[in-house]
Amino acid sequence: MKMSRFNVVSLTLGFAFLYLPILILITYSFNESRLVTVWGGFSTKWYGVLFQDERFLGAAWVTFYVAFISASIATVLGTMAAYVLVRGAKFRGRTLFSGMIYAPLVMPEVITGLSLLLLFISIGLDRGGFTIILAHATFSMCYVSVVVSSRLVSFDRSLEEAALDLGATGWQAFRLVTLPIIAPAVAAGWLLGFTLSLDDLVIASFVSGPGATTLPMRIFSEVRLGVSPKINALSAILIGMVALGVIVASLTTKRAAQRP
Amino acid sequence: MTDDVFAPWNDPGQSPLIRYANVTKKFGEFTAIDNVSIDIFPGEFFALLGPSGCGKTTLMRMLAGFETPTSGIISLGGQDMGNVPPNKRPVNMMFQSYALFPHMNVWDNIAFGLRRDGLPKDQVAARVEEMLRLVQLQKFAKRKPDAISGGQRQRVALARSLAKAPKVLLLDEPLGALDKKLRQETQFELVDIQEKTGTTFMIVTHDQEEAMTVSTRIAVMDEGIIKQIDTPASLYEAPNSRYVADFIGDVNLIEGDWRGDTLHWAEGQTPLAVQSDAPVGKAWLALRPEKIAISKDQAKADNAIPGQVIDIAYLGNLSTYVVEIPGGQKIRAQATNARRLSRRDITWNDTVWLSWTSTAGLVLSE
Ligand SMILES: Nc1ncnc2c1ncn2[C@@H]1O[C@H](COP(=O)(O)OP(=O)(O)O)[C@@H](O)[C@H]1O
Ligand SMILES: [Mg+2]
Numbered sequence: 119m120k121m122s123r124f125n126v127v128s129l130t131l132g133f134a135f136l137y138l139p140i141l142i143l144i145t146y147s148f149n150e151s152r153l154v155t156v157w158g159g160f161s162t163k164w165y166g167v168l169f170q171d172e173r174f175l176g177a178a179w180v181t182f183y184v185a186f187i188s189a190s191i192a193t194v195l196g197t198m199a200a201y202v203l204v205r206g207a208k209f210r211g212r213t214l215f216s217g218m219i220y221a222p223l224v225m226p227e228v229i230t231g232l233s234l235l236l237l238f239i240s241i242g243l244d245r246g247g248f249t250i251i252l253a254h255a256t257f258s259m260c261y262v263s264v265v266v267s268s269r270l271v272s273f274d275r276s277l278e279e280a281a282l283d284l285g286a287t288g289w290q291a292f293r294l295v296t297l298p299i300i301a302p303a304v305a306a307g308w309l310l311g312f313t314l315s316l317d318d319l320v321i322a323s324f325v326s327g328p329g330a331t332t333l334p335m336r337i338f339s340e341v342r343l344g345v346s347p348k349i350n351a352l353s354a355i356l357i358g359m360v361a362l363g364v365i366v367a368s369l370t371t372k373r374a375a376q377r378p
Numbered sequence: 379m380t381d382d383v384f385a386p387w388n389d390p391g392q393s394p395l396i397r398y399a400n401v402t403k404k405f406g407e408f409t410a411i412d413n414v415s416i417d418i419f420p421g422e423f424f425a426l427l428g429p430s431g432c433g434k435t436t437l438m439r440m441l442a443g444f445e446t447p448t449s450g451i452i453s454l455g456g457q458d459m460g461n462v463p464p465n466k467r468p469v470n471m472m473f474q475s476y477a478l479f480p481h482m483n484v485w486d487n488i489a490f491g492l493r494r495d496g497l498p499k500d501q502v503a504a505r506v507e508e509m510l511r512l513v514q515l516q517k518f519a520k521r522k523p524d525a526i527s528g529g530q531r532q533r534v535a536l537a538r539s540l541a542k543a544p545k546v547l548l549l550d551e552p553l554g555a556l557d558k559k560l561r562q563e564t565q566f567e568l569v570d571i572q573e574k575t576g577t578t579f580m581i582v583t584h585d586q587e588e589a590m591t592v593s594t595r596i597a598v599m600d601e602g603i604i605k606q607i608d609t610p611a612s613l614y615e616a617p618n619s620r621y622v623a624d625f626i627g628d629v630n631l632i633e634g635d636w637r638g639d640t641l642h643w644a645e646g647q648t649p650l651a652v653q654s655d656a657p658v659g660k661a662w663l664a665l666r667p668e669k670i671a672i673s674k675d676q677a678k679a680d681n682a683i684p685g686q687v688i689d690i691a692y693l694g695n696l697s698t699y700v701v702e703i704p705g706g707q708k709i710r711a712q713a714t715n716a717r718r719l720s721r722r723d724i725t726w727n728d729t730v731w732l733s734w735t736s737t738a739g740l741v742l743s744e
Contacts, residue, residue, distance in 0.1 A: 274475060274477065276473045276474075276475050276477040277477050277479060277480075279442075279444055279464070279471075279473070279477065280471070280473055280477035280478075280479075281479075281490070282443075282444075282463075282464045282465045283442060283464055283465070283469075283470055283471050283539075284465075284470065284490050284491030284494060284538070284539075284542065285465050285466075285491050285494035285495055285542065286465055286490075286494050287465060290494065294490075295479055298481045299479075299480065299481055
């Protein structure tokens with residue numbers, strides 16, 4: 119079927135609206151000129167400058183380990199929660215619990231950040247990389263459990279029963295049968311958690327302390343002093359990582375869905 | 379009955395391997411299994427037969443340990459299974475969906491149970507090879523379940539559930555997903571494997587032909603209760619109710635008033651003579667089509683009713699005649715086709731006589 123003129127125009131407009139700013143940003147990150155809005159020829163020098171910058175490298179490292187560890191914690195907790203909510207014996211208030219686990223998805227980030235900050239202060243936890251990890255694990259866990267439970271719902275229960283029937287313990291049945299089959303969904307959940315953590319500015323700003331600055335925080339604080347091409351380069355890198363994460367996550371989810 | 383006939387259920391000296399004692403299972407308010415008692419003996423090929431939804435799977439899953447009876451006791455070899463978890467029962471189940479592990483190849487699927495027992499590697503390998511030979515799948519050992527045919531998957535599932543040499547093998551509609559021809563072949567294979575391994579089989583099916591072909595005894599179920607447990611031949615020849623008579627094979631049921639020696643079935647018609655000790659009262663005469671003779675002239679027999687041929691189904695070796703008798707009921711009579719078609723003298727709309735002996739039918743009051 120050929121697309122009508124109207125469809126072509128609205129599609130183009132829609133995508134332009136979505137991606138033009140990002141495209142401009144990426145283009146200007148290769149700008150020779152020091153001025154952000156004046157094109158002075160192609161160059162990768164701002165990337166070079168960026169990689170010389172200690173503060174950038176520090177922030178990159180914090181961002182990376184926070185994302186890695188928080189995604190891993192979220193994956194374990196989220197998978198466990200999904201398993202119990204989908205599989206576990208029906209207990210009173212199960213529907214309430216299922217609902218509650220999704221609540222942080224719609225909670226304003228400011229509120230999540232603020233409440234976590236209050237929690238950390240009240241239990242006297244020193245704020246820094248560790249608290250960001252905890253905070254990120256908290257909200258990523260919801261996403262992981264959403265992804266994993268949608269896989270578990272379509273999972274043939276008799277596979278687990280067959281494992282038990284053949285002498286496996288509950289844990290063996292999970293480890294040898296369930297987990298390998300839902301692995302793509304678990305991996306997609308992890309990637310999602312990783313990407314969300316890379317992305318986050320609001321919650322990280324609330325719960326971080328001195329010495330723990332993530333890339334989004336770094337960008338935000340530098341932009342306040344004026345946009346430099348260096349920031350464009352940094353943003354472009356971040357966009358690339360997030361895009362990669364989302365693409366891999368959606369591919370693994372798709373593969374997971376195609377499995378029997 | 380001679381000694382070499384396999385009939386442990388008639389031998390008071392034998393004790394059952396599986397015993398369901400007054401088992402009831404409720405799902406909420408709904409009673410899926412209602413006070414069922416069954417004894418199954420070692421070496422039996424026992425079939426649970428009934429329409430879809432009558433509770434066959436539930437009955438089987440309680441023995442495997444996946445459902446807990448609401449009341450009653452299930453024991454295996456004299457031991458109450460009440461507190462034994464599924465992975466500790468000497469019972470293996472072949473699932474209706476086969477439940478093959480999709481991420482493991484055929485070999486690993488079969489080895490799964492053996493490995494859980496912590497058997498040494500070489501023993502696992504030897505046993506898996508033996509199972510592969512038994513189901514003739516040696517060539518497919520390295521394939522994943524999605525790379526083999528439905529019939530092969532069925533055999534992998536069978537091999538996997540037999541690998542641990544369980545005391546009892548449970549088969550839930552094992553042949554349901556196969557086409558008719560493959561199903562018949564597999565039925566004989568199943569019987570063969572059951573005899574070879576000496577395992578007690580309990581099979582669930584809604585196909586009466588399948589149950590008749592493979593089993594030593596059949597429990598006919600209806601809505602959570604057992605209507606009758608007997609050998610295929612006894613169920614066919616001596617059903618205890620209209621439900622069983624109708625479920626097992628084809629039957630004509632003539633309703634009437636049973637007076638102890640004759641059934642008064644229609645105003646102004648000669649009562650039907652039957653030898654039966656059924657209690658007098660309202661009853662049905664159950665007559666199998668092949669026990670009724672059909673002829674153009676009135677035959678000398680205990681019972682003879684006139685009628686008109688309204689349909690003939692030609693089945694090759696047999697023909698089924700549908701005959702309308704006085705009162706309008708349609709009776710099916712079956713005759714073997716000993717003569718060529720052109721020589722047979724009964725055709726549509728002919729007036730014929732149906733006749734049978736006084737021992738041909740059964741009087742059923744239920
Ligand atoms: N887990 C369950 N919860 C509620 N009802 C069930 C459950 N399992 C089975 N049933 C009901 O019990 C009845 C018997 O089911 P089943 O044993 O699967 O029948 P069959 O195998 O003879 O087709 C059906 O009406 C079914 O809906
Ligand atoms: Mg069933």
